[in-house]
Amino acid sequence: MDLRNWLKEVDAKGKLKVVRGAHWDLEIGAITELLIKKKGSPALLFDEIVDYPKGYRVAANTVTHASEDPTRVAIALGIREDVNSTRELVYKVKDRMPEWEAQCKNFPPAWVEGGPVMEEVYREDEVDMLKFPSPRWHEKDGGRYIGTGCGVITQDPETGQYNIGTYRVMVHDKHKVGIYMAPIRHGLADMRKYHAQGKPAPVVITLGQHPLFALVGGRPIPRASGPAQEFGYIGAIQGGPVPVVRGEVTGLPIPADAEIVIEGHWHPGAEMDEGPFGEFTGYYGGMVEPAPYIVVERLYHRKDPIILGSPPGKHPSYGTNVFSYAMYMRYLESIGVVGVTMLSTHRLASSQMAAVSVRQRYAGHAREVGHLVAQLIGRGVNRYVVVVDDDIDVTDIEDVTFAMASRADPAQDIDIIKRAYTQRLDPLLPQGLPREQYFNSRAIIDACIPFERRANFPEVASISPELADKTRAKWGNVVDFS
Template sequence: MPNSLDLRNWLDAMKQAENLKVLRGADWNLELGAISEMNVKQAGHPALLFDEIPGYPDGHRVLTCTTSSPYRLSSILRATQTYQHRELVQWLRGKPKEWQSRAANFPPVAVETGPVFENVVDKEHVNILDFPSPLWHEGDGGRYIGTGCAVVTRDYDSDWVNVGTYRVMVHDETHVGLDMVSGKHGQIQYQKYVQAGEPFPVCIVIGADPLCYLISGIEVPYGMCEWNYIGAILDEPVAVVHGELTGLPFPSGAEIVLEGFIYPGDTRMEGPFGEFHGYYQAGAKPTSVMSVERVYYRNQPIIVGSPPAKPPNDYSYSKAVMRSALLFDALLAAGVPGVEGVWAHEIGGARMFTVASIKQRYAGHARQCGHVLSQCGVAAYMGRYVVVVDDDIDPANLEEVMWAVATRSDPVYDIDFIQNAMGSKNDPMSVAYKSKAMFSSRAIIDACRPFDHIDDFPPVAQASQKLQEEVRERWGHLLKL
């Protein structure tokens, strides 16, 4: 049976697992965003479903913090349920390549109808302000209805359907700004319509199973449809309906879908809005505008929000897990042995601070690992720091990592630099080190015990693993060890 990507099935599962909290009365104007931002920084935090939002009918809801814990993310990915990110990274290794290879076997299946058609609003009555789009942060240029969204487009000269996550700002009752940055698949498709002088058809899925926006926000190969990729993860095809104006496919169980066109030359000022690293990198700029000409939505619709902010933010955990698995596989593919763990830290937006732990086997092993990790395809874009630690250090534990840096490295001998590496205008440091060709530098920190002194390096002063387990079994119920 095809899967309609119904968000409410997932919400029911999270309620049962006590991984969802309903909050009533939070204001769309900054309060909802601040609560979500503060929530995601707490250990063991739940997903948040906001209801009774002032100024809107009860049942017009906003959902946040969906992918920000190992339990919820493993549920979304249909993985073995776990509360441990290391287990999730290990499960995920090799999966993207497998899903890509199987995607062609799962084309979406068209169905006649679905819950998304419970309400259909035609052009004359469209009013996007009927939905409680949040103003997430004080510095934002406007209200953003699309953060945890999926934007459906079609190639001009082929049948390739792309589904990407691009931010969507509300301009007025019938127009939204769509920020598709250069090089992204949606922007490539859009430019073909611009060159042909024709309107660009768009459908924006504002709410669905979180797997929808999770996958539309990663690097799926050019020419591959994300509905196929999602089908491979689910092991069953996605059930889609087609927009009545554009013919574009979207999930039959979607919460809200905006359908319309970007007309040639139609732009307005959009932003500013935060980036994944936690800064307002750019101010307001001209961005393409979509004229919303039809809206489909379910009764008591839910906006899925996933706004960027200073990490950890709403979606930084999911990026960290998925990129860590890809980096682990990249190290092994490059022939680096003895890799015990990899973690792309949320504090660096899962790009700018990466740690690998290894079991050292030979002189130069740590340096080899660090340089490969810094420059492999998955990590090359907008990297900054790479740290390599011994296998007794948890690469995801910043206290342990920085302890190793402080006690097992020497600044003169153990830090290598790479200049003129791949940079980006989205790097907040680009304002200080401007270059025409957006270069940046890298630091590789070898925080492993010196290989030629492994045997005589001072031993660690701590309880053995065996003793810790014995103590936890006897005293853990009293001290929450």
């Protein structure tokens, strides 16, 4: 299972557009940004990129913007039946998750001797990170980002556990790339353990591979899921272990079917200016700040390699979200919270604003759900959680606004959490603030009908589904209701 198979499958469904002749400097980013927010937008494959040989390609809109078209994410997750809405996809994912979690431990990566990624191998001085058409995605990006939908592979030196995390990767020069990792990332924790032992931290980064790596690497898979965690999870989803080749200098697993993989070390204290980068908050995140850089000692790639791009920006929407909605709903169930029917961060605000619907069963139910979700989603940047009743569609921002405006009493239905976790990409953090002062506050807006008033709350003055059907059937040929 590799990126090329996924592209073929998406193409067969008429969901792939090949674009030839675009420039790596802004054009790939601009075309992507203008296209991806359109309903039913296709995946993009850029070829014949200016300054680069034909065949050196960039894929974009692969598993992003699931709310505009869930098909691409569904294909990546091996869901072959038609999926018509984000809600439907979330429920399909949620139904499959127990099986994936149970199977995770049975799929540690499978060591193999070689694979397509070894078609071209470059060592030490031969390494040239500038040989790829890494896009400058947004006008004010501080550099060219080769890693946006990538997988950063690390190992905990104490437990041996592998981790895959999706963290942005900027090309500094021929031999160096920079990474931005938020303080709570597992990959950062793994690497810091090597530094604590006075050693450079080994790392492998896959920069083009099956989109499942970005889907799984972009979400915090519970560490309890076994020593292979993300590898096991990918294996469970695809129904077979991920074939990996042992890295020459780090011994870390290199996905054998990947398009481009680098291997090297983060040396203690090695930091260079990185950023800014148009981020998922909708802003250039973090400005220019020192961030870890990796000395690339090995470069492996397939012939005609493909970078997997997943650029964020204003009004972003990651396919990974579908995965997290299902995961968070399962977490809530696992601690005994009932009645949560759908959870969503809207693409207008990304994780900065979430909405969750609940079938209220007891006094305080809505508030309980709101506070829990405020912390679950909060591992990115979270500010607002709106809790609504189940008659409200949380994926529809207009419906959520309707509930907020009519059911949330400002004097009693807004709770504030102060001094919560945030990261430097939070646009509200003043520039230059010391890291120990990275706090934000969060509001939980309880936009549910007050529990004690459910029996006599005014009824919503909207057409019933039965009358709507009857009217469409009788008048549909006179009035266009579509």
